[in-house]
Amino acid sequence: MRFLTLTLFLLSMSLYGQDDEKTLKSIYDNSLSNGMSYVWLEHLSNEIGGRLSGSEGAQRAVEYTQAELLKLGLDKVWLQPVMVPKWVRGEKETGFVKTNKQRYELNICALGGSIATPEEGLLGEVIEVQGIADLKEMGEAEVKGKIVFFNRAMDETLILTFQAYGGCVDQRYAGAMEAGKLGALGVIVRSPNLRLDDFPHTGSMTYGDLPVEQRIPSAAISTNDAEMLSSLLEKDKNLKLGFKQRCEQLDDVESFNVIGEITGSEFPNEYIVVGGHLDSWDLGDGSHDDGAGVVQSMEVIRLMSLHKNRPKRSLRVVLFMNEENGLRGGKKYAQEAKSKNEMHIMALESDSGGFTPRGFSFDCSDEEFAQVKSWEPLFKPYLIHYFEKGGSGADIGPLKSEGMVLAGLRPDSQRYFDYHHTAIDTFDAVNKRELELGAATMTSLVYLYDKYGTAKKITIPVKN
Amino acid sequence: MRFLTLTLFLLSMSLYGQDDEKTLKSIYDNSLSNGMSYVWLEHLSNEIGGRLSGSEGAQRAVEYTQAELLKLGLDKVWLQPVMVPKWVRGEKETGFVKTNKQRYELNICALGGSIATPEEGLLGEVIEVQGIADLKEMGEAEVKGKIVFFNRAMDETLILTFQAYGGCVDQRYAGAMEAGKLGALGVIVRSPNLRLDDFPHTGSMTYGDLPVEQRIPSAAISTNDAEMLSSLLEKDKNLKLGFKQRCEQLDDVESFNVIGEITGSEFPNEYIVVGGHLDSWDLGDGSHDDGAGVVQSMEVIRLMSLHKNRPKRSLRVVLFMNEENGLRGGKKYAQEAKSKNEMHIMALESDSGGFTPRGFSFDCSDEEFAQVKSWEPLFKPYLIHYFEKGGSGADIGPLKSEGMVLAGLRPDSQRYFDYHHTAIDTFDAVNKRELELGAATMTSLVYLYDKYGTAKKITIPVKN
Numbered sequence: 001m002r003f004l005t006l007t008l009f010l011l012s013m014s015l016y017g018q019d020d021e022k023t024l025k026s027i028y029d030n031s032l033s034n035g036m037s038y039v040w041l042e043h044l045s046n047e048i049g050g051r052l053s054g055s056e057g058a059q060r061a062v063e064y065t066q067a068e069l070l071k072l073g074l075d076k077v078w079l080q081p082v083m084v085p086k087w088v089r090g091e092k093e094t095g096f097v098k099t100n101k102q103r104y105e106l107n108i109c110a111l112g113g114s115i116a117t118p119e120e121g122l123l124g125e126v127i128e129v130q131g132i133a134d135l136k137e138m139g140e141a142e143v144k145g146k147i148v149f150f151n152r153a154m155d156e157t158l159i160l161t162f163q164a165y166g167g168c169v170d171q172r173y174a175g176a177m178e179a180g181k182l183g184a185l186g187v188i189v190r191s192p193n194l195r196l197d198d199f200p201h202t203g204s205m206t207y208g209d210l211p212v213e214q215r216i217p218s219a220a221i222s223t224n225d226a227e228m229l230s231s232l233l234e235k236d237k238n239l240k241l242g243f244k245q246r247c248e249q250l251d252d253v254e255s256f257n258v259i260g261e262i263t264g265s266e267f268p269n270e271y272i273v274v275g276g277h278l279d280s281w282d283l284g285d286g287s288h289d290d291g292a293g294v295v296q297s298m299e300v301i302r303l304m305s306l307h308k309n310r311p312k313r314s315l316r317v318v319l320f321m322n323e324e325n326g327l328r329g330g331k332k333y334a335q336e337a338k339s340k341n342e343m344h345i346m347a348l349e350s351d352s353g354g355f356t357p358r359g360f361s362f363d364c365s366d367e368e369f370a371q372v373k374s375w376e377p378l379f380k381p382y383l384i385h386y387f388e389k390g391g392s393g394a395d396i397g398p399l400k401s402e403g404m405v406l407a408g409l410r411p412d413s414q415r416y417f418d419y420h421h422t423a424i425d426t427f428d429a430v431n432k433r434e435l436e437l438g439a440a441t442m443t444s445l446v447y448l449y450d451k452y453g454t455a456k457k458i459t460i461p462v463k464n
Numbered sequence: 465m466r467f468l469t470l471t472l473f474l475l476s477m478s479l480y481g482q483d484d485e486k487t488l489k490s491i492y493d494n495s496l497s498n499g500m501s502y503v504w505l506e507h508l509s510n511e512i513g514g515r516l517s518g519s520e521g522a523q524r525a526v527e528y529t530q531a532e533l534l535k536l537g538l539d540k541v542w543l544q545p546v547m548v549p550k551w552v553r554g555e556k557e558t559g560f561v562k563t564n565k566q567r568y569e570l571n572i573c574a575l576g577g578s579i580a581t582p583e584e585g586l587l588g589e590v591i592e593v594q595g596i597a598d599l600k601e602m603g604e605a606e607v608k609g610k611i612v613f614f615n616r617a618m619d620e621t622l623i624l625t626f627q628a629y630g631g632c633v634d635q636r637y638a639g640a641m642e643a644g645k646l647g648a649l650g651v652i653v654r655s656p657n658l659r660l661d662d663f664p665h666t667g668s669m670t671y672g673d674l675p676v677e678q679r680i681p682s683a684a685i686s687t688n689d690a691e692m693l694s695s696l697l698e699k700d701k702n703l704k705l706g707f708k709q710r711c712e713q714l715d716d717v718e719s720f721n722v723i724g725e726i727t728g729s730e731f732p733n734e735y736i737v738v739g740g741h742l743d744s745w746d747l748g749d750g751s752h753d754d755g756a757g758v759v760q761s762m763e764v765i766r767l768m769s770l771h772k773n774r775p776k777r778s779l780r781v782v783l784f785m786n787e788e789n790g791l792r793g794g795k796k797y798a799q800e801a802k803s804k805n806e807m808h809i810m811a812l813e814s815d816s817g818g819f820t821p822r823g824f825s826f827d828c829s830d831e832e833f834a835q836v837k838s839w840e841p842l843f844k845p846y847l848i849h850y851f852e853k854g855g856s857g858a859d860i861g862p863l864k865s866e867g868m869v870l871a872g873l874r875p876d877s878q879r880y881f882d883y884h885h886t887a888i889d890t891f892d893a894v895n896k897r898e899l900e901l902g903a904a905t906m907t908s909l910v911y912l913y914d915k916y917g918t919a920k921k922i923t924i925p926v927k928n
Contacts, residue, residue: 383822385849418895
């Protein structure tokens with residue numbers, strides 16, 4: 001009898017009820033059987049394609065997603081204007097390596113934000129380095145007048161591939177700035193990719209405050225080409241590398257965050273945000289990065305609008321503009337929310353690809369984290385097991401404030417860097433079910449936060 | 465102080481030590497950085513290809529894997545003879561649907577074990593059913609002289625896709641037998657695939673004890689074609705379907721299980737088996753099914769042979785022949801093990817594809833299950849979270865005996881049925897890291913069983 005009492009006591013501690021189990025089941029069923037995310041992604045990928053900030057594709061994506069949100073019958077749908085940088089790639093880049101014996105063509109692309117080479121291209125000797133620290137040790141004497149080749153590879157032994165990315169992305173982002181200071185001619189970066197293939201990965205880079213005359217062109221080459229170049233350099237230190245790119249940074253232009261809202265029935269002044277970023281790089285169709293996050297976020301608000309009970313809190317889907325090369329949309333949304341004193345209690349971003357969801361990482365207090373950990377059993381039937389503290393998403397970062405929960409969807413990450421920022425980030429690389437499972441997983445978390453609020457406000461229900 | 469005591473007590477209950485954490489890390493590192501599984505799979509897929517029992521490919525796979533195991537310097541490598549069925553597909557199948565308005569070609573393939581159609585093909589009216597129960601309800605009057613079209617789809621709301629497969633595979637396996645009893649002309653089955661595409665899925669079928677004159681040809685069509693056929697039938701009940709296949713069941717031939725062994729240093733009479741099946745269907749290259757399981761199992765014994773301590777127990781890799789259409793290899797291995805009184809304490813199979821591993825399912829006692837659950841924390845850094853009771857693998861099933869642990873690797877299953885038994889089960893569908901993570905996960909489990917034995921024999925070490 002004592003045992004029974006203890007059991008009942010434990011059950012009464014569950015921070016959710018059987019109703020919630022049923023609701024999650026209906027969310028997953030609906031997403032898998034009648035979901036819209038895959039349909040939307042098909043259009044975004046195949047009808048619109050690349051959506052670099054300031055491009056025609058980005059504008060068409062704004063109009064398309066606004067129109068689709070309007071069809072959902074939300075309480076409000078609007079565009080939030082934001083000025084964004086406009087960088088254009090120009091004609092396709094070319095590159096080659098010439099040893100004393102042979103010439104090899106390179107799979108190469110300009111990094112986003114880079115300046116062009118002279119019209120006839122750059123040509124120079126190459127110095128290979130394993131990163132920025134390595135470069136700095138060499139110093140001006142060895143670097144000046146040369147093309148710096150950053151060849152640090154992602155660490156293949158890290159299970160979370162984003163950690164491996166974090167371990168080498170600095171050479172792409174700041175490599176040209178640091179090499180420019182030392183008088184280098186240009187920069188070539190190994191693509192951050194865990195496999196060996198022929199696709200160069202673009203991505204953002206910066207010159208910081210470097211004077212214009214020290215700015216040098218930077219480009220990425222494929223992992224196969226990085227391996228080849230490194231091995232050619234071992235045999236012929238004096239080989240020459242040439243590349244040509246016609247990219248250009250233009251003036252900022254106006255673009256938009258796309259926002260849809262269901263106004264809360266009980267606590268309309270408490271906001272929950274779910275989002276992804278609408279812009280993408282230009283080489284592929286941005287299907288994983290971040291078309292997946294966009295359509296999953298739209299699906300969250302669609303599924304929440306179907307639920308028999310109207311959301312208690314105000315729920316917003318925000319499709320952020322310009323995550324890739326400026327984060328202007330994320331900053332703008334946070335700035336306006338702050339100026340209006342809108343109380344955001346929770347924000348969730350999906351920006352790690354449309355692969356099988358494994359869980360979430362949370363940027364929040366211990367108290368808030370304990371709350372979400374108490375929901376773990378609800379997710380077990382869906383094989384959602386990853387509930388860890390960690391980063392959330394770039395776009396929602398600026399919203400951060402005390403007492404708020406920021407969360408990021410964490411899909412399986414093993415294949416993500418096969419596609420990231422490449423020409424093969426296309427619709428066929430996304431699996432329908434995996435995408436839909438991600439949308440359902442996000443919806444389930446949003447549903448629980450809407451129902452129970454964050455830990456500071458929670459009342460413990462008895463499991464019914 | 466009481467708290468401290470309690471903590472120490474709990475720690476001392478851990479059924480593993482810090483040594484084990486380090487060993488698992490080195491296993492994963494080695495598999496990801498210097499693994500052989502992907503190299504082996506490339507050969508098995510691209511140099512050998514399909515390996516249907518009795519085929520030249522199957523024989524070449526026997527020779528190749530035997531040669532590769534010999535290179536590993538194991539204590540013993542041998543071939544275990546086993547007689548296997550030999551079914552041949554013959555020339556490529558054709559099929560079409562003809563309504564009163566139009567003719568449509570079908571993506572069709574014979575099911576393994578089916579008889580051929582007459583040389584000029586079969587032609588008949590079609591009756592659509594949702595499964596065997598549905599067929600039986602209709603009875604002979606409606607079925608006789610017709611082509612029965614089994615169109616039950618996999619249940620897309622099931623998270624474990626093998627459950628969805630289990631929910632409709634009976635129509636493929638026994639559909640022709642049941643329809644034959646009712647005088648049908650032939651059988652067409654919807655491919656068990658969760659997505660809509662153009663690839664027919666082959667797979668095994670049976671006539672049971674049906675007299676030869678009641679046996680009818682059976683074939684699978686792609687999911688797109690199944691949808692089309694169903695919708696055409698709604699408009700035109702009298703449409704005709706024709707198909708032609710030249711497949712044939714020949715006499716049994718000799719083939720082999722390929723076995724490698726490291727003899728145990730302390731308990732040589734206790735056997736641990738790890739395996740997959742060497743045969744595959746003939747349409748593709750059997751890269752996921754079960755090339756992945758074969759090379760992962762080989763990698764387990766390779767990684768175990770690298771460990772500083774020689775395995776305590778005898779460890780065998782068994783590459784089973786004929787899982788797909790007879791299970792002769794699995795039965796033969798178990799029969800011989802039994803006749804020699806070999807004490808098998810644990811067997812692990814990988815036969816669910818080379819996708820990101822999620823964990824294992826276990827067919828064992830509660831006591832054994834408690835033991836393996838106690839190891840869960842060791843696997844957490846590798847995102848291995850699925851430890852559930854359930855089936856293991858077809859090939860190791862016949863080994864089952866009291867006090868033995870049978871386990872199956874459980875990779876992510878969302879994409880598996882996109883490839884299963886089709887022409888696109890090829891090398892490019894397997895991701896190197898995902899395959900290698902699976903091999904490391906299997907090795908880790910085998911390492912723990914080798915070190916600690918199964919629950920019945922366990923001694924609890926103090927965490928050091």
